[in-house]
Amino acid sequence: MKKKLISALLCTSMAASLFVGCGGAASEGGVDPDAAATDEEAAESAESEVVTNTFGDPNGTHLEMWTFVELHGQHYGVMAEEWNKEHPDNTIEITCTTYPYGDMHTKLLTALEAGTGAPDICDVEVGQFPNVVEGLDQWLVPLNDYAKDYLDTMVPARMETYQGEDGNYYGAPYHVGATVMYYNVAAMSEAMGLSQDEVIAKIDAVKTWKDYEALGNEYLTALGDDTKYFTSVDTGGVDWLWLAMAEYGDDWTGGFDKPANVQLDSVKEMLTMQQSWLKSGFAMVSPDGHVDLEAGFQNIMDRNIVSFPKAMWYMSRFTNYMPDEKGNWYIAKCPVFKEGQKCSVGIGGTGTVVTQQSANKELAAEFTCWAKMSEAGEQHIWDTLGFDVCNTALWGDEAFAHDDNNQYNQFFINYPYDVLSEIGMDNIGKISVVSISPTINEYLCTTTLNEVLEDPDYSIDDALQEAQDAIDMEQ
Amino acid sequence: MKIKNFLYSQKVAPYVFVLPFILSFFFFWVYPLITAFTMSFQDIGAIKSDWVGFANYAKLLKDNVFHIAVWNSVKYMFFTLVLLIPFPMLFAVLLDSNLVKAKGVWKAILYMPALTSVVISGTLFRLMFTEYTTGQMNMITAALGLGTYKWLKMGWSGMLALLIVACWRWTGVNMLYFLSGLKSIDTSLYEAADIDGATGWQKFKYVTLPLLKPTTVYVLTISVYAGLAMFLESYMLWAGNSSPNNIGLTIVGYLYKRGIEKNDMGYACAVGVVLLVVALIINFAQLIVNGTFKKGED
Incomplete structure (x- = not known):
C-alpha cells in the first residue's frame, strides 16, 4: 500500500516536473526564423549568464535597461556618458542588464502583461516585436515626438517596421539590414581571366536578374567545373523571397489590415527562377539551409559559390568567420526583375522600446531616440556594432562612410556605405513583421522551400497552396 | 517554553522539516x-484573456504539425528505451565484473557527456552531421564508399542523429543507475549460484535481472518522460526550432514554438496538458505491467 502511495507521488512530481522542465529548456535560448541578424547573438547569449553594468552619473536620474546582447548594453553606457556631457543639468545613470534572448523577451512580456516590473528601456528583437507592440500605447511610449528631429533622414522602411497598429512608432532601430549582393571578385577574375576592375565593371553593369544570369553563366563557362556554382538558394531562410516581394512592392503578411497571402506572383517568379537555376547547374542548395551557418561559410571559402544576396550585417560574418577572404569581395546592389524596381529590403533587427511603466518616460524616450538616431549615436553604432545605420545623413558623410580605420571599409573592395547611398533610402523595401509572420516563415522554411528546392520539379503552385492552407488555419 | 515544546514535539517536527519541499512543490x-x-481553456491575449472552452483541444486534433511532433516524440522515446536500457545494463554488468580493468576511467569517460552542456555538444553534433562534404559523418561514409548524405534533411537520418546524441549523453547516466542497483545485490547469492553450478548467463538471467528490476523500472519510468519531453537536443541539432519537414520537431519543441515564438500561451498549455496525459498514461501502464502497484511486495 505504501509503495502504491509512493509511486503515485513519484508520478505526480515527475509529471509536474515535466512542466517545469519545459520552462527551463525553453528559456535556454530562443531563435526566431525572422531573427537572422540576431540568430547568432541569441545562440551565444543562450547559455551566458545575466550581466549587469551601470554607467553614467550616480546622482542623475536612474534608468533601467534590458537587452539580450551585451554589446548593445555597452552602447547605451557610452551614450549615457556622452549625454551627461551634453546635458550637465539633466544627467542620467543607466543600468543595463543582459539576459539570455528567450528569458529577456519572456520577462518583458510578463512584466508588461502584469503592469509592473518592466524596465524603462528595453531591446526587442524584430521577430518578437509583434508580441510586445500588441499592447500599443498602454504598454509602450510612442516615440513620434522624440524621433521627429531625425525622421527626415531615417530610412522610412525601418521606422515602419517598429510601428504599431495605430501608426505610432514604438521602436528605435539599430540598423537597416539592407539586402545587397556579395560577389567574390577575386575568384571571378581568376576564372574569367580578367582584371578585378574589369570584373567589377561587369558586376556594376548587372541591373536585372537576366543580366545576373548572363554574368554567372559567363563565369561558369570560363571556369568549366561542374562542381562549382554561381550562387546558392536557401531552404532554411526566406531572404530571397523577401527580396522578390520588395522588388514588386508585395508583402505576404498583408500588414495589419489584410490577411496573409503567400501565393504572390513575386514569390512564384523567384521560386521558378531558382528551380531553373538548380536544374541548369547555375545554383546549388545552400548546405544546411542557408549561408549564415558554418557549412555556408565553408561553402563560400571553398569558392563553391561566388555570389549571394544577404543583408549588410552579414559583413561581420566575413570579418569573424572568413578573415582570409579579406580583399576578395565586392558589395553591389541586388538585381531586379524589372528595371526601376526597389532593389533592397531590410532584414532582421532590434527595436528599442520605452515602457509606460517608466517613472521618467520623457527622459527615457528622449535619451533612447538620441542614442539610436542622432549622428553621435549612429557613429558609435557603426564603430562598435558594425551595423549599417538608419540615419541617411551619415551615408554621404566622408569622414563617416570612408573612414579607412573601419574594419569593414578595410575588408571589402568598395565602401559599404557607397552601395547604400547608391541604393538610396527610398529603394529599401519593407516586409511587415506582424503576429502571423512567424507562422509564414516557419512553414516556408520547414516545408515549402524544402519541397520546391530539394526537388526542382515540384509544383510551386501546389507547394504554395499547401502553405496557404496551413497559414489560413492560423488566421 | 511554548516554542521549545513546539520545536521538540515529535508530531510537529517532521512537518517542519518537509515544509520547504512542500512549499516549493x-x-x-x-x-x-x-x-x-486552466490556461489551456483560454485564449491568452495581450490585455485580456478569454475563455474558449475546448477550442484549443479541438484545434490540436486537426493540427497536422502537432501530430508530427507527437509521432516524432513517441518514436524517439521508443528508440531511446530500446537503446538506453539494455546497453547501459550490459556495460554496468561488465564494469561490475572482473573482466574490465581501470573501472574508474571507464565510468568517468561514459559519464562525462552528461556533464557537458547540450548547447555545446549539440552544436558540435550539428557540425558533425552537416550535409557539407567536410562534416565528420560525410567524411566517414565517403571513405567507406557510401557517398555523402543530407543527414539533417531526411527523416531516418535526422532521427538517427537525435538517437546518437541521446546515446552519447545518457548511456553513462543509466549505467550508473544500474551499477548502484548491482551493488545492492547480495554477493552471497552469486556464491550460492556458483555452488549450484550456474553458468554466467544463468546467473545473469536468474539472479541479476530479477534483483535489478526495481532499478530497471525506475530507469524505464524516467526514460519514458525524458524521451517524450526531449527538446534541447533537437533545438541545437537544427540550430533552431525549425527542421526540414519538421523531422526534428518534438512535443516540447511545438509547445515552445506556440508559447514563446508565436506567443499563443493558451494553445501551448493545451499542448503541455496533452504531453502530461500521454506521459502519465504510458508510465502508469508500464508501472502496472511491471507490478509496481501490486500489494504485499514490500
Missing part, C-alpha cells in the same frame, strides 16, 4: 500545473 509545481491547465 506547491509554488513551483502544483500551482503552475493548475494554472497551465
Whole structure:
C-alpha cells in the first residue's frame, strides 16, 4: 500500500516536473526564423549568464535597461556618458542588464502583461516585436515626438517596421539590414581571366536578374567545373523571397489590415527562377539551409559559390568567420526583375522600446531616440556594432562612410556605405513583421522551400497552396 | 517554553522539516500545473484573456504539425528505451565484473557527456552531421564508399542523429543507475549460484535481472518522460526550432514554438496538458505491467 502511495507521488512530481522542465529548456535560448541578424547573438547569449553594468552619473536620474546582447548594453553606457556631457543639468545613470534572448523577451512580456516590473528601456528583437507592440500605447511610449528631429533622414522602411497598429512608432532601430549582393571578385577574375576592375565593371553593369544570369553563366563557362556554382538558394531562410516581394512592392503578411497571402506572383517568379537555376547547374542548395551557418561559410571559402544576396550585417560574418577572404569581395546592389524596381529590403533587427511603466518616460524616450538616431549615436553604432545605420545623413558623410580605420571599409573592395547611398533610402523595401509572420516563415522554411528546392520539379503552385492552407488555419 | 515544546514535539517536527519541499512543490509545481491547465481553456491575449472552452483541444486534433511532433516524440522515446536500457545494463554488468580493468576511467569517460552542456555538444553534433562534404559523418561514409548524405534533411537520418546524441549523453547516466542497483545485490547469492553450478548467463538471467528490476523500472519510468519531453537536443541539432519537414520537431519543441515564438500561451498549455496525459498514461501502464502497484511486495 505504501509503495502504491509512493509511486503515485513519484508520478505526480515527475509529471509536474515535466512542466517545469519545459520552462527551463525553453528559456535556454530562443531563435526566431525572422531573427537572422540576431540568430547568432541569441545562440551565444543562450547559455551566458545575466550581466549587469551601470554607467553614467550616480546622482542623475536612474534608468533601467534590458537587452539580450551585451554589446548593445555597452552602447547605451557610452551614450549615457556622452549625454551627461551634453546635458550637465539633466544627467542620467543607466543600468543595463543582459539576459539570455528567450528569458529577456519572456520577462518583458510578463512584466508588461502584469503592469509592473518592466524596465524603462528595453531591446526587442524584430521577430518578437509583434508580441510586445500588441499592447500599443498602454504598454509602450510612442516615440513620434522624440524621433521627429531625425525622421527626415531615417530610412522610412525601418521606422515602419517598429510601428504599431495605430501608426505610432514604438521602436528605435539599430540598423537597416539592407539586402545587397556579395560577389567574390577575386575568384571571378581568376576564372574569367580578367582584371578585378574589369570584373567589377561587369558586376556594376548587372541591373536585372537576366543580366545576373548572363554574368554567372559567363563565369561558369570560363571556369568549366561542374562542381562549382554561381550562387546558392536557401531552404532554411526566406531572404530571397523577401527580396522578390520588395522588388514588386508585395508583402505576404498583408500588414495589419489584410490577411496573409503567400501565393504572390513575386514569390512564384523567384521560386521558378531558382528551380531553373538548380536544374541548369547555375545554383546549388545552400548546405544546411542557408549561408549564415558554418557549412555556408565553408561553402563560400571553398569558392563553391561566388555570389549571394544577404543583408549588410552579414559583413561581420566575413570579418569573424572568413578573415582570409579579406580583399576578395565586392558589395553591389541586388538585381531586379524589372528595371526601376526597389532593389533592397531590410532584414532582421532590434527595436528599442520605452515602457509606460517608466517613472521618467520623457527622459527615457528622449535619451533612447538620441542614442539610436542622432549622428553621435549612429557613429558609435557603426564603430562598435558594425551595423549599417538608419540615419541617411551619415551615408554621404566622408569622414563617416570612408573612414579607412573601419574594419569593414578595410575588408571589402568598395565602401559599404557607397552601395547604400547608391541604393538610396527610398529603394529599401519593407516586409511587415506582424503576429502571423512567424507562422509564414516557419512553414516556408520547414516545408515549402524544402519541397520546391530539394526537388526542382515540384509544383510551386501546389507547394504554395499547401502553405496557404496551413497559414489560413492560423488566421 | 511554548516554542521549545513546539520545536521538540515529535508530531510537529517532521512537518517542519518537509515544509520547504512542500512549499516549493506547491509554488513551483502544483500551482503552475493548475494554472497551465486552466490556461489551456483560454485564449491568452495581450490585455485580456478569454475563455474558449475546448477550442484549443479541438484545434490540436486537426493540427497536422502537432501530430508530427507527437509521432516524432513517441518514436524517439521508443528508440531511446530500446537503446538506453539494455546497453547501459550490459556495460554496468561488465564494469561490475572482473573482466574490465581501470573501472574508474571507464565510468568517468561514459559519464562525462552528461556533464557537458547540450548547447555545446549539440552544436558540435550539428557540425558533425552537416550535409557539407567536410562534416565528420560525410567524411566517414565517403571513405567507406557510401557517398555523402543530407543527414539533417531526411527523416531516418535526422532521427538517427537525435538517437546518437541521446546515446552519447545518457548511456553513462543509466549505467550508473544500474551499477548502484548491482551493488545492492547480495554477493552471497552469486556464491550460492556458483555452488549450484550456474553458468554466467544463468546467473545473469536468474539472479541479476530479477534483483535489478526495481532499478530497471525506475530507469524505464524516467526514460519514458525524458524521451517524450526531449527538446534541447533537437533545438541545437537544427540550430533552431525549425527542421526540414519538421523531422526534428518534438512535443516540447511545438509547445515552445506556440508559447514563446508565436506567443499563443493558451494553445501551448493545451499542448503541455496533452504531453502530461500521454506521459502519465504510458508510465502508469508500464508501472502496472511491471507490478509496481501490486500489494504485499514490500
